[in-house]
Amino acid sequence: MSDSAAPLADPHLIFDPLAGEGRRDIVILGSTGSIGTQAIDLVLRNPARFRVTALSANGGRVGLLAEQAYRLRVEQVAVAREDVVPQLREALRAEYGAGEPLPEILAGPDAAAEIAASPCHTVLNGITGSIGLAPTLAALRAGSTLALANKESLIVGGPLVKAVAKPGQIIPVDSEHAALFQALAAGTRADVRKLVVTASGGPFRGRTKAELASVTREEALAHPTWAMGPVITVNSATLVNKGLEVIEAHLLYDIPFEQIEVVVHPQSYVHSMVEFTDGSTLAQATPPDMRGPIAIGLGWPERVPDAAPAFDWTRASTWEFFPLDTEAFPSVGLARHVGTLAGTAPAVFNAANEECVDAFLAGRLPFNAIMETVTEVVGEHGVPTAGTSLTLPDVLEAETWARARARELSNQVAAEARA
Template sequence: MNSLAHPQLRFTPTVKDPDGPRELILLGSTGSIGTQAIDVVLRNPDRFRVVGLSAAGGRVELLAEQALTLGVHTVAVADEAAVPALRAALAAKAAGRALPEILAGPDAATELAAMECHSVLNGITGSIGLRPTLAALRAGRVLVLANKESLIVGGPLVKALARPGQIVPVDSEHTAIFQALAGGSRAEVRKLVVTASGGPFRGRSREELAAVTPADALAHPTWAMGPVITINSATLVNKGLEVIEAHLLYDVPFDRIEVVVHPQSIVHSMVEFTDGSTLAQASPPDMRMPISLGLGWPDRVADAAPGCDWTKAATWEFFPLDNEAFPAVELAREVGRLGGTAPAVFNAANEECVDAFLKGALPFTGIVDTVAKVVAEHGTPAEGTSLTVEDVLHAETWARARARELAAG
């Protein structure tokens, strides 16, 4: 099996751990994953040192504060127009501290990802994280992957570059599988069980979902996330993406990856072995735990996040997934089996449909229905066709345009 992420395989990066703190590059530093990663770093200065940061450029004050607090060498911003404001913010906050080098433009994060360090945390949102992912792998870094889209849309490209064990996943579901896989050999794995909170609409029929409003869908019962990922959780598109990601990370066939609804979000996923034993990873919902595991692997970071409180009574529930009400997971399986640019089409069309739903142009059930139409029109990729980054970008552009047409029609 060509397992990109496996706890029993130790990848040796091009830059070995120094005697002092491990050197890191954080991509997407001003987002949710990035800010929580910085919290882990600041509480463990003996373990980690950040040498580079990247961000889109919309929160220059925060980016400047992060850069100076961490003492990074380089800051990358995707928006070149943000550079003057970033320089001004750095100068205003410097107080005698050295100013970092600034990289700017759409390729800035990709350039930063290839710079010297031990590990690159890719916390960028969206498929724009693909090129930085490939750059980090090509440079021989450990890739701490929170940007699921780069793996999903560029699966064959990532698999062609990544060496076994080079990727450590950060999604709570995939870090759970990663840890549970340590309990047996690959030949002993029967299935992967990915848990889903069920979002705010667990138990509703498809007919009841038709009248869901954006405000309803944005009220996630467990996690505080951005609007796109919150809607994806409500439609279970996010769980479909995670099924594709699990297949690519662990090289397990789609028919051996199961989704189960677990409203408490304490058991983050499980691995069932051939003897009937199931190993689960459990912890309260807190992304600092999987982030710290990714940054510190193969060692854990003490007190990264609170553990379960076993002095209090608790009930953990598990329910089968209602595929009729929530067809996104089965659609994702189909897309994953198609391969090629189909996952890129699925992901891009969904983003456009979510935007249309939030603007009132599509009903809630219309999100996945429209994505399915776009995927069907895209068709099956030609057998033996090799995938390029340009192929992915072209497919995404077509899918976005077609999804907008269907949503407007």
Template sequence: MTESPVCLADPHLRPSAAPPPDGPREVVILGSTGSIGTQAVDVVTRHPDRFRVTGLSAAGGRLSLLAEQAHRLRVRTVAVARADLAGALREALRALYGAEPLPEILAGPDAAGELAARPCHTVLNGITGSIGLAPTLAALEAGHVLALANKESLIVGGPLVTALAKPGQIVPVDSEHSALFQALLGGTRGEVDKLVVTASGGPFRGRGRAELAAVTPAEALAHPTWAMGPVITVNSATLVNKGLEVIEAHLLYGIPFDRIEVVVHPQSYVHSMVQFTDGSTLAQAGPPDMRLPIALGLGWPDRVPGSAPPVDWTRAHTWEFFPLDTDAFPSVPLARHVGSLGGTAPAVFNAANEECVDAFLAGLLPFTGIVDTVAAVVEERDTVPSGTSLTLPDVLEAETWARRRARELTGTATGAEQEKQEKTA
């Protein structure tokens, strides 16, 4: 990449003392009914003296849960991504609120972005996928602290996000990047030799490429450590998720790709490490519980006591580390290549992967075909080059093209797309 990455998540900006409390910190949770969102709700409800949730958003697949969260947290605003569900959401809320006034309802594809710009202190973006980009930009433009679990928005948005974000405005919520964020406190920027991102290895650790060809969706969704949504779980099985995290680490901390390493750690207790120039390595360890990085993202610069049970050091533990098998899992080197290209290449990579995961889950694409197809789509696309003035329309156009091309290659294209392909063939 020709541009200089900005160190957005800078742990050294931590104040020497927390500012005087002025009441609970106002928080907006985007993607509140998903895995990250429900755990964030758990964190804030156990600490009402620290946090007050003012707004919630969700895609709309779990309306009853969204309504229950809104009622329990007494939020000001509820947003749903599907405009046609506004009436159903209102009815679900009315069943809980009775004669009490309902919260404001926002509905439609821009609802989460509108909510992210509303007055608050911190926006937790727990949306899955690149649709989280617009809310990320809205939260940053409004000057809010962004607790970022939606890695895709940073990856596909790249320069758009870095241009808006002030140093320290983004606090990472991915467990790996939260670990790096904490370990980086152990030295200055110039003392960092490399970042070591850990991976559980997913459900297929130790299998060769030939053994992966017949993997079923049910097997891919059986992650040995983490409970996550289907897309992220499949991404963890292909290690695409780890490739995305390498790009994210580069953008967050400004470390070149050749100094970001991936190592397999099946137990998932060491979340990532920072190796310093003197040979010392600092690791952040904790149980595989996302409430830890969520609480740190919401509470920074302070830790939130009792966020999750700590490691029990009275018991014996064996923690293993293995090199990554890039032949069986080529997604990480592909992501390094994509990240080095910059421009719209990460958007193409991510969008094509989302389509390929859908095709795999529908039984229309073999497991190994996910990354193979993504690589083919990336190879075909002439991306907006790194160093040019990337725009949001550039990103959206690249994503649209990548999704369409991935559907063509996987045989999941719509009739109109197939007809267009035949005419241009």
């Protein structure tokens, strides 16, 4: 671990943009998704601690977005899809009634970034995918605390994020990184020997690569312990999600890749561990429920009472740990490779994977072909743009190329299967 580099997430550093202001104003990005809806549940149960001022969503669940806006009495609502604005306005009017003013509506691809830059204490970025990068940068530049659930924005734009983030400004919301964040509070950076990131193993734990060749969409979406959106669920089935988390841990905590280990833990009780130089290992454990990590992101350095269920220690339970099968699940190794390359390589990896997951969900690509195609795209990308000179246009250009190439290769696989 380099003594000269500062970690993006450090539990010892408290970044408070509005110290002493009492109740925290929160902006929630991706409010109709899994993270967003659970965050709203937490806010509604703690009205003296949190107030939501703005919401953003893609626009696919307009009725839910309008209901959320009304219950929270937000000032702004943003949707990425401009075509749903009339429907959203109608849904808001139905919720608010004839005499009440509606919140301001923002629409378009930049709407989430615009509300991310609005005055508040904390921005919770719960958007899925690399489209979360611009809102991440907007929140950091505005000086808000960033509760980061959108790992892709850090992975594809790591140097860009590191250039604008102030010490302590990012609080991780992924269950694994929230666990590491809490465990790291027990020692100094010099005390850390290893980060151990846990993986449930997904629905296909124990299967060989050959046995994975014929798995179906429905099987891939049947995660044994977590309820998530379809893209993240498939990423958990391929363990791409775990590869992305290894890159994220490296960037958040400034830990070299060789000191980050992945271990399979089917019960998903231990969310990650930190091994210290004296031989001690500290594990953060709760039943699988994202409201706990969300509460850390919104409330740190204070804890939110009863944010999530606790264990019942009067009942017997078994906790298992297994080594990762790197042959059946090569995604973690490939993620380490692109993370080491840095620059635009992680953006290519992530964009190609998103396209391949879409193709798999649409029935155009077999399960094993997801990683085979991503590996080919990463190999064709060659030498990435250097991280020190990386720009947002570099990232966007690399993503555009990777998506197009992944679609082309996926279509070839589909055509060969039909022939």
